[in-house]
Amino acid sequence: MRRYLALSVTFLLPVYHGRRSEDEAEWPPSPLRLFQALVCSEKRRATPAEFCATVRPALEWLTRSAPVIDAPATTPGQHFRLSVPNNDMDVIARAHAAGQLPSREPAQLRTMKTVRPTHLRGSTRVNFLWELPAEDTDPAHGHARTLAAAARHVVALGWGIDLVAGDGRVVSEREVKRLSGERWEPSALPGGQRARLPTSTTLAELEARHQAFLTPVSEDGALTQAPPLAAFREVWYRRDTDPAIRPAAAFQFLDPQAERLRSFPSRHVVRVAGMMRHAVAEVARTARRPADWIATFVLGHGPDGRATGPADLPRFAFLPLPTIDPRGVVSAVRRILVAEPPGGAGRETTWVRRFLSGQELVDEETGRPVAMLGPLPASDGVVRQYLGLQQGASTWSTVTPVILPGYDDRSAAKTERLLRRAIEQAGYSEALARGADLEWRHVGFRPGLDLASRYAGPAYLAGFPRCHVRLTWRDAAGQPVAMQGPVCLGAGRYCGLGLFAAERDAL
Amino acid sequence: MSDDLLHKYDAWLSEEAPAALVLQEWLVPAEGPEGVVFPATFAASEDKTFKGGYNIDSFPDGSNVCLIDSVGSQANRMEPLFLRDQYAGLVPQIVVQAGQKKINLLEAGHRSADAVVRCSKLGPQLTEAFRAWLDEADAAPLARLAPTSLVFGVWDSRGTKAKIPRLLASVVRAFNVRPLTRSSQYIPPVDYVDQGLLPEAEGKAQSDKYAERGFVHVPASAKPGGVEARGGIRRDATLSLVGMRALRAKDPDQTKALQRYVLGLALTAFSHPAVGELRQGCLLVGDPQRPAILALVHGSGHRDPVQLGHQDALDFATAAARAFGVGESMTVAFSTDLAKTDLEQEKGGKPAEKGTQPTEKGKGRKGRAAAKAAGDGAGEVS
16 A cells, blocks of 8 residues: 655644735645745754754655645635834934934834735645655655654744644555545646745755845855745646646637628537638648648547547637627627647647638638638637636536537436536546536526527537536535636537536626 | 742643644623624735725635734734733843833834844844854843744844744634724814805815815715624634744753743733733623633644643743843943944945944845835744
């Protein structure tokens, strides 16, 4: 059975003030922050010889891998500003010493400091977990004992007011599974939060910075300043409620002369998606992209040459966007998103954005151009409703119906199971699929939508049931989870059916 | 005095001891549990997402929490406890005299690192004390000059840069509050314009001036009117025993004496009832229906209940102070020359002359303020 070194901090108050940057609160505390706290406490406690002999090698071992973090759920507090003294009371004192009235009062010698609290919900304990080698003779086990002892000397994590009780011990896989916090796992796919981790040079840089901090003026009178810490790396950390980021490129439709906007009926999104797919394929051939990439990633064919590839085949999704006006009324399609699969690096959408601008959409039946593509920023008011803004949104509802990935036999229970399966098939975690609140019906949840049965679909999906859906993403505790888009579910998710937009109240 | 008293809390100072002592003290407004209490108000955030006022955070389950008194503010209230007769003998009373003005170190915003005492005759001794902490991990010299700096934390931002973390943190919060508003109107005793005492105001500028100087009616509508704390008001105090055990002196015996002394001071401040007037409209007393809960917290997170009365803490603190030896109380003069030298160094970036400390060139007060703003002035972990 696997074993882990668990370094834990229990916050003595259910609030944390650490920041990722000047403008952004941090949660969970980063492994780099814990590393710095361990360095601080051990530098204070251990003799230089002991630090070099046992603590330094143990800290170096910590830098070799990214830990799993088990942390309580949180609610961000509103940030506010405190007035703190400047430490220049000598201004007042000099005036008094000279028998004069000071020109300023102590209350005026202050500066503003921004506070961004994060409130911990439920537990206040954070566990950082490193897997240990199976062999007991591995030096890592000795390092684990050193680090477990070091953790017990940590006084604070975050700001100085974030007092903690630290601990360290070796735990079994079974004990890890029983931990009740949100599980943050390091991920190669972008999504969730970026966290800083120490590297093999972090300790040396911390030591150098400390010396520079203590001696800001060198012997020859030159001013030296401790530079910001640069020796760290960043890793994406995701919970099972954090889907991978889905890069997308947005375009608007112009008429072929680029004189005015062009629109298409929203019941024919599949046809619009088809024209876009064809345009991307043509440009890719001209740009000499590999033929198999065009066949699978662009056209969605199977690697064996079949017309339709497997459901999990990585490919573009072509998502025509019905316009949503400020009143929330859905109307014609004037825009389109081209989205990579979840976890995409964004390279393909960058290519699409560059090479498709100015290209024509051609009607496959007549062979005549019917629109030209103009690039759109993600900040466009309509596009934002499909991407969920920067903070995401918890409640989404369809603008085109979801085609269920199976037959529901007119059973509500089966419809629900199919919808949850569709969520997982779209790349979301089982936890999100299980926790989502779902409503479905034939009539849309938004003004301007048609009945689900009236939207044209691809021939190979004819006969599968379809419905309009409203969903609210929730975590295991039932709390709403803000998600970013695009959100597209069901068997038609690559050609614009099953597309969701964020509900306005949730934005 | 028996040795028993002096050794009473030695178990909390051993390596195997719990990590912290925590207190939950329920409070009520003096007017009664349903009385209105006025929390602290805060400036608007720079991006204006917070428009200023009370700091109330809401949670998905519908509950909320309101900050009544912050950690920094609570520390500023606790530290002057040692000015009172009953407690004054526990710490040296260091007073800086600047002309006719006297400032006790216990009331200086930056404690032993405050500019008012750095630029006094005591400055060089304090510098040596900070250096002893930095270079030799010896906190005893600072404990003899300014022991409460070890309890509440200090950052010698203008001198040695020593950052000593706080051991004691206290905060007062109210739960499930309902914010209220209030309106009022200033009514002048005389209608100055009607009585011909003042001319009619010409234009908005003059009208505003009349209002500012109290010559006309001035309404104030829907201003913050306090909160009703439906979930109660509670003070949460934390004393880090881990941090206490990290304090060192030159040898084990001195270290133990030092730790007992600082622990005694911390327990005295920690256990003193947090009642009193925090601000107008915020007079809090203990809640007789909900006794305080005191617990020792272990590294595992496990909590053990414990009993500690304020008199117990004071008795221990008195014994520990006697055993350690309270530093000498003194009144020292503020030195304008030292302050000028300090400022010149700040401009020129030159190494410190004897008796002064180096400062960063070119930053000036704004730079120091920026550096100060990056921390809470009491040993932040970045």
